[in-house]
Amino acid sequence: MAIPTDRRYTKEHEWAVVDGDVMTVGITDYAQDSLGEIVFVELPEVGAEFSLGDTFGVVESVKAVSDLYVPASGKIVEVNSALTETPEKINADPYGEAWMIKLQVSDETELENLLDAPAYEDLITQES
Amino acid sequence: MKRRDEHLQTLFEKSVPGRVGYSIPLPEVPEAALPDDIARDKPAELPELSEVAVNRHFTRISQKNHGIDTGMYPLGSCTMKYNPRINEQTARIPGFARLHPNAPISGVQGALHLMHELGEYLAEISGLPAVTLQPAAGAQGEMTGLMIIRAFHTANGNPRKKVLVPDTAHGTNPASCTICNYSVVTVATNERGRLDLDDLRSKCDEETAALMVTNPSTLGLFEDRIDEAAKIVHDAGGLVYCDGANLNAILGVTRPGDFGADVMHINLHKTFTTPHGGGGPGSGPVAMRDFLAPFMPKPVIAEDSAGRYTLDFDRPQSIGRVHEFFGNFGMLVRAYTYIREMGPENLNRVSTLAVMNANYVKESLKGLYHLPFDEPCMHECVLSDKDMPNGVTTMDIAKRLMDFGIHPPTVYFPLVVKGALMIEPTETESPENVRRFVEVMRQIHEEAKTNPQLVKGAPHTTPVGRVDEALAARQLHLTADLLPPDADEERQLSFDDQPKA
Numbered sequence: 315m316a317i318p319t320d321r322r323y324t325k326e327h328e329w330a331v332v333d334g335d336v337m338t339v340g341i342t343d344y345a346q347d348s349l350g351e352i353v354f355v356e357l358p359e360v361g362a363e364f365s366l367g368d369t370f371g372v373v374e375s376v377k378a379v380s381d382l383y384v385p386a387s388g389k390i391v392e393v394n395s396a397l398t399e400t401p402e403k404i405n406a407d408p409y410g411e412a413w414m415i416k417l418q419v420s421d422e423t424e425l426e427n428l429l430d431a432p433a434y435e436d437l438i439t440q441e442s
Numbered sequence: 443m444k445r446r447d448e449h450l451q452t453l454f455e456k457s458v459p460g461r462v463g464y465s466i467p468l469p470e471v472p473e474a475a476l477p478d479d480i481a482r483d484k485p486a487e488l489p490e491l492s493e494v495a496v497n498r499h500f501t502r503i504s505q506k507n508h509g510i511d512t513g514m515y516p517l518g519s520c521t522m523k524y525n526p527r528i529n530e531q532t533a534r535i536p537g538f539a540r541l542h543p544n545a546p547i548s549g550v551q552g553a554l555h556l557m558h559e560l561g562e563y564l565a566e567i568s569g570l571p572a573v574t575l576q577p578a579a580g581a582q583g584e585m586t587g588l589m590i591i592r593a594f595h596t597a598n599g600n601p602r603k604k605v606l607v608p609d610t611a612h613g614t615n616p617a618s619c620t621i622c623n624y625s626v627v628t629v630a631t632n633e634r635g636r637l638d639l640d641d642l643r644s645k646c647d648e649e650t651a652a653l654m655v656t657n658p659s660t661l662g663l664f665e666d667r668i669d670e671a672a673k674i675v676h677d678a679g680g681l682v683y684c685d686g687a688n689l690n691a692i693l694g695v696t697r698p699g700d701f702g703a704d705v706m707h708i709n710l711h712k713t714f715t716t717p718h719g720g721g722g723p724g725s726g727p728v729a730m731r732d733f734l735a736p737f738m739p740k741p742v743i744a745e746d747s748a749g750r751y752t753l754d755f756d757r758p759q760s761i762g763r764v765h766e767f768f769g770n771f772g773m774l775v776r777a778y779t780y781i782r783e784m785g786p787e788n789l790n791r792v793s794t795l796a797v798m799n800a801n802y803v804k805e806s807l808k809g810l811y812h813l814p815f816d817e818p819c820m821h822e823c824v825l826s827d828k829d830m831p832n833g834v835t836t837m838d839i840a841k842r843l844m845d846f847g848i849h850p851p852t853v854y855f856p857l858v859v860k861g862a863l864m865i866e867p868t869e870t871e872s873p874e875n876v877r878r879f880v881e882v883m884r885q886i887h888e889e890a891k892t893n894p895q896l897v898k899g900a901p902h903t904t905p906v907g908r909v910d911e912a913l914a915a916r917q918l919h920l921t922a923d924l925l926p927p928d929a930d931e932e933r934q935l936s937f938d939d940q941p942k943a
Contacts, residue, residue: 348860351911351912353912353915354915354916374915376911376912376915377837377853377854378854378855378857379613380857401916402912402916441860
């Protein structure tokens with residue numbers, strides 16, 4: 315299971331890459347593997363605002379529907395709307411092409427709660 | 443380009459121009475033309491077949507299906523029990539079956555009497571005295587119950603903002619909350635598979651409209667601290683909604699009204715043997731405490747001093763109608779029949795046997811299949827594919843069961859158990875059938891060890907093999923292009939010729 319060290323993670327299996335005050339968010343390899351073949355994704359509108367822990371969208375596989383959680387509070391500045399037509403990309407390339415949203419982070423102190431790669435690896439080892 | 447095999451053809455493809463299945467005498471009066479504004483421009487494209495062809499078509503389709511009348515159907519939380527045929531007999535009594543919903547009240551006293559009594563029985567079974575029979579299914583019952591809760595809080599000055607829902611809940615629970623404009627706050631499950639009361643306590647406040655809890659839960663476990671959970675919510679001024687999907691486990695054993703629920707829905711199509719799963723429609727009556735009765739849907743059936751039944755529309759706080767007329771009346775007749783046929787002792791025995799069958803399955807398979815919560819279960823048990831050999835998954839096990847004439851259990855639910863298999867044998871399976879199910883499950887485990895490809899490629903004996911579920915969900919073009927047999931072959935694309943994603 316790939317866990318790149320260039321980014322950070324949530325307990326709900328999102329990944330986050332922060333560049334300046336903009337955070338790019340997607341779901342992890344472990345998340346896509348657990349969900350199985352993904353058939354539908356619902357993403358927010360640009361401009362929508364979220365607080366830490368809010369759901370920003372939904373991902374649906376042949377097994378289950380799961381909420382997507384924002385890793386930090388902020389405003390949506392870009393959405394990967396192509397994903398809604400090709401949700402299978404989330405299975406194929408969860409860390410690359412299948413990024414979901416870009417979020418302008420409003421409170422940088424919240425980033426301290428995110429897990430680094432080894433901590434995330436511990437988490438999924440416990441779960442499985 | 444090939445034509446679809448005859449056994450897959452639709453009635454439209456089997457159509458032969460000019461063929462009819464009826465004989466109507468010639469008219470004795472001259473034909474009159476329809477006014478131009480309502481006449482069709484061209485004839486409707488209806489299939490033309492003989493009666494025997496139509497009959498064989500539908501009989502053949504029914505034979506390809508799996509239903510409770512053809513084999514075991516252990517679909518967890520759905521209570522696919524056998525539907526006694528006497529229900530069909532009573533529902534077809536002309537005085538019920540041919541009743542017009544707009545008939546005058548004086549002419550439908552029998553029907554109102556039956557509905558009134560059914561409401562009383564459900565009140566007794568649930569421990570909640572006021573009952574509406576209008577909702578057409580469980581999910582609509584949930585919505586009705588939450589609308590009543592919202593109306594109650596609104597009447598007290600604040601509709602409140604959130605509903606607490608355990609992470610084991612049916613997906614309809616959060617959906618119903620959202621429809622009723624409540625936000626959903628998820629409550630965690632503890633290491634015993636029960637509601638985490640500390641988590642509940644930390645999330646429950648003066649903006650909590652309700653706790654929405656299924657008891658027994660979808661893990662097949664009784665919430666044995668439900669009274670404490672209810673107290674936490676009640677102390678904050680909230681109400682307790684009980685999802686009655688799993689009522690089959692507790693008939694005459696305990697009652698939601700006795701363990702703290704204020705309002706619940708009851709799935710007649712699960713617990714009370716009305717048809718279910720394509721044979722519907724469903725029926726989801728809602729039972730509640732007296733203080734919520736002013737908000738229930740109207741009209742309400744009332745009995746006057748002379749013993750006549752009337753309809754009470756004068757209910758200013760009612761949330762209004764949730765279904766035209768009186769709900770799915772035919773289902774009410776069937777459920778009434780079942781309750782009267784069984785009587786209190788046998789209804790209690792239903793739950794005892796349902797719980798025994800599920801525990802028999804659980805105890806027989808534990809050790810072989812992973813059992814996430816090793817606790818006595820209620821009417822269903824949840825296993826998982828965690829320790830399966832050779833990467834055999836829950837989906838493979840489900841498909842392989844079909845080869846043995848057994849409907850798959852509920853799979854990948856509840857979400858808190860990875861690779862869940864939720865098995866509900868119900869009380870209507872004989873000990874021989876429950877034992878056979880266990881034997882089949884043991885055989886599948888053995889096959890997973892010695893011949894995993896057999897399991898991974900299942901089903902092998904059904905009319906259609908392993909379907910591509912992802913493709914089916916991604917490509918929502920579910921209809922065939924219907925063309926008569928003599929149509930241009932180039933245009934005769936059908937669903938098996940569609941491009942793959």
